[in-house]
Amino acid sequence: MTLILVVEDSEDLAFGLRNNLEFEGYEVLVAGDGKTGLELATQKQPDLIILDLTLPELDGLEVLEHLRSAGNKVPVLVLTARHEEIDKVRGLKLGADDYVTKPFGLMELLARVEALLRRTTGLEARHLIQIGEVQIDVDARTVTKSGERVDLAPRELDLLLALIEHQGKVVSRQELLTDVWGHSGQVVTRTVDTHIAELRRKLEPDPAKPRYIQTARKAGYRFELT
Amino acid sequence: MTLILVVEDSEDLAFGLRNNLEFEGYEVLVAGDGKTGLELATQKQPDLIILDLTLPELDGLEVLEHLRSAGNKVPVLVLTARHEEIDKVRGLKLGADDYVTKPFGLMELLARVEALLRRTTGLEARHLIQIGEVQIDVDARTVTKSGERVDLAPRELDLLLALIEHQGKVVSRQELLTDVWGHSGQVVTRTVDTHIAELRRKLEPDPAKPRYIQTARKAGYRFELT
DNA sequence: TAAATCGTGTCAGGGTTTTGTCAAAGTACT
DNA sequence: AGTACTTTGACAAAACCCTGACACGATTTA
Numbered sequence: 001m002t003l004i005l006v007v008e009d010s011e012d013l014a015f016g017l018r019n020n021l022e023f024e025g026y027e028v029l030v031a032g033d034g035k036t037g038l039e040l041a042t043q044k045q046p047d048l049i050i051l052d053l054t055l056p057e058l059d060g061l062e063v064l065e066h067l068r069s070a071g072n073k074v075p076v077l078v079l080t081a082r083h084e085e086i087d088k089v090r091g092l093k094l095g096a097d098d099y100v101t102k103p104f105g106l107m108e109l110l111a112r113v114e115a116l117l118r119r120t121t122g123l124e125a126r127h128l129i130q131i132g133e134v135q136i137d138v139d140a141r142t143v144t145k146s147g148e149r150v151d152l153a154p155r156e157l158d159l160l161l162a163l164i165e166h167q168g169k170v171v172s173r174q175e176l177l178t179d180v181w182g183h184s185g186q187v188v189t190r191t192v193d194t195h196i197a198e199l200r201r202k203l204e205p206d207p208a209k210p211r212y213i214q215t216a217r218k219a220g221y222r223f224e225l226t
Numbered sequence: 227m228t229l230i231l232v233v234e235d236s237e238d239l240a241f242g243l244r245n246n247l248e249f250e251g252y253e254v255l256v257a258g259d260g261k262t263g264l265e266l267a268t269q270k271q272p273d274l275i276i277l278d279l280t281l282p283e284l285d286g287l288e289v290l291e292h293l294r295s296a297g298n299k300v301p302v303l304v305l306t307a308r309h310e311e312i313d314k315v316r317g318l319k320l321g322a323d324d325y326v327t328k329p330f331g332l333m334e335l336l337a338r339v340e341a342l343l344r345r346t347t348g349l350e351a352r353h354l355i356q357i358g359e360v361q362i363d364v365d366a367r368t369v370t371k372s373g374e375r376v377d378l379a380p381r382e383l384d385l386l387l388a389l390i391e392h393q394g395k396v397v398s399r400q401e402l403l404t405d406v407w408g409h410s411g412q413v414v415t416r417t418v419d420t421h422i423a424e425l426r427r428k429l430e431p432d433p434a435k436p437r438y439i440q441t442a443r444k445a446g447y448r449f450e451l452t
Numbered sequence: 453t454a455a456a457t458c459g460t461g462t463c464a465g466g467g468t469t470t471t472g473t474c475a476a477a478g479t480a481c482t
Numbered sequence: 483a484g485t486a487c488t489t490t491g492a493c494a495a496a497a498c499c500c501t502g503a504c505a506c507g508a509t510t511t512a
Contacts, residue, residue: 153487168271169365190471191489197472208472216367217470217497218380224366379498416460417500423461434461443459443508 002117005029005046007037007063008079009055017050020110034058038066041074048117050109052079075116079104129164132212132225134203136160143203150202155180159195160203163213163223172220196221227354228343229253231272233263233289234305235281243276246332247339260284264292267300274343276335278305301342305330355390358438358451360429362386369429376428381406385421386429389439389449398446422447 004026008014011032018028029044031037035057041049049067053060064076078099098116100109129136133146141157143150152160158180163171173192177183181191200207214222230252234240237258244254255270257263261283267275275293279286290302305326326335355362359372367383369376378386384406389397399418403409407417426433440448 155488168363170367189490190473193471194473194489197474215471219367222366381499415500416462416502419460420462420500423463426461441460 002048003027003029003044003046004113005031005037005040005044005049007031007034007041007049007055007060008052009033010052013052017109021113026113032056034060034063038063041067041072042070046074048113049074049076050079050113051076054081077109077112077116131164134212136164145203152199152202156195156199156202159192160199160223163221167223170216170219170222175220192221227253227356228274229255229270229272230339231255231257231263231266231270231275233257233260233267233275233281233286234278235259236278239278242332243335246336250336252339258282260286260289264289267293267298272300274339275300275302276305276339277302280306303335303338303342357390357393357449360438362390371429378425378428382421382425382428385418386425386449389447393449396442396445396448401446418447 004021006014006017006021006028008017008030009032014030014032018030021028029040029046031040034055037049037051037055038058040046041063051060051063055063058066060078060080064078067074067076075098080099080101098112100112129138134150135144136157137143138161141154143152143157143160159176162176162179171179174186176192177187177189196213197207200210200213204210204212211226212223214224214226216222228251230247232240232243232247232254234243234256235258240256240258244256247254255266255272257266260281263275263277263281264284266272267289277286277289281289284292286304286306290304293300293302303326326338353364355364361370362368362383363370364387369378369383369386385402388402388405400412402418403413403415422439423433426436426439429438430436437452438449440450440452442448
């Protein structure tokens, strides 16, 4: 269950938020002032905080400051009145992850909460990489090419991921050997080349004229969608 | 250099955005309708897209849809008029990373752009050198001339970079031989000249009358835009 | 001014380097 | 032991680099 902490002094608004968030299936905690907000944030470790900036006891920015300086990385969605544009900017620099200006629509708020959770907690479980017609499920370690499953050996997949990590840049054989193989120091082998060839055979529409995995002579290989 | 694509049909707004973003140090591309926006997005691979929802040819949501289904993960900041709240939500579900409602303050927009880029720093910054119509991606070891890819051999690229490093100044053959070839001591060859000729052939609009790579008689070569 | 000299542009051929490819040997896992 | 994966080394193919020769215009010398 996802826990959301609402730090908001207007009781009406807090009530409305709680209702709607609970309706959406979240578990909700409400704090009426900054001080208790901060306490609850550290005690209960919510998955997301909705934080009003104008608060009694301890204002929103201070709460945020305390949280961040304590190393708390919980995503924070800031609520702010329209005229406080400068505060908004400061808020972002301080590490708020998003903000909404009052008055706001509930739909908007909910959408933002959802987006924020998706972004931060990676709540959208599967980490997919899609490039051209090639799709990689990083966690499942599976690869499909235009819908069809392609079987890659472990080394091949690791190599592919290493290349993709530096997408668009040349990665030297040396770098690949250290990153993928754990080799250190100078080694001279055709190992990288062999695996590159295998990858091309399995992934490229025309292995002779690579579209994704390009050779940078004397430098290494580069993953790039042409 | 960070590249931002602005997809916006109102010329005034587009102009204002371009100005301000460029002032902030971003490289800016503008598309006036959804179709060209989509094209530019895939061709130029911007680091961030600012996307208006109401567009001629292909509306913003469609653009977004196309992008995402093609596996393009570029962060998108959506611009929308106030009344389109539902569209906003749809936009978020579709994978917009943030949005701003019109009318918006510039400070707000810039703060959001910054925040969005910071969040998505998964993209490594590219080191680009742009001279006239020639652009060099140092890390990718690729060169384009007015948008089209030019294939340079390793030595050629190294030579070009060596010349550019001392842009505007004459570099002697000796210096080039040491820097690029690793030769030390006195050697007399036509090697440098040969490679210079090749570079001119590939890069100069008129190789007979070099615009970039100039000859300094008895001294060496100089890279300079005429 | 003409001739000689010098410096650079240009080009093609062959030697060299680098990469692609393959099969066989080695290794790890079941 | 059997299977799938990995590495190695040899060879082939491709790309590249260098050399040396000649051309041509600029500069110096006669």
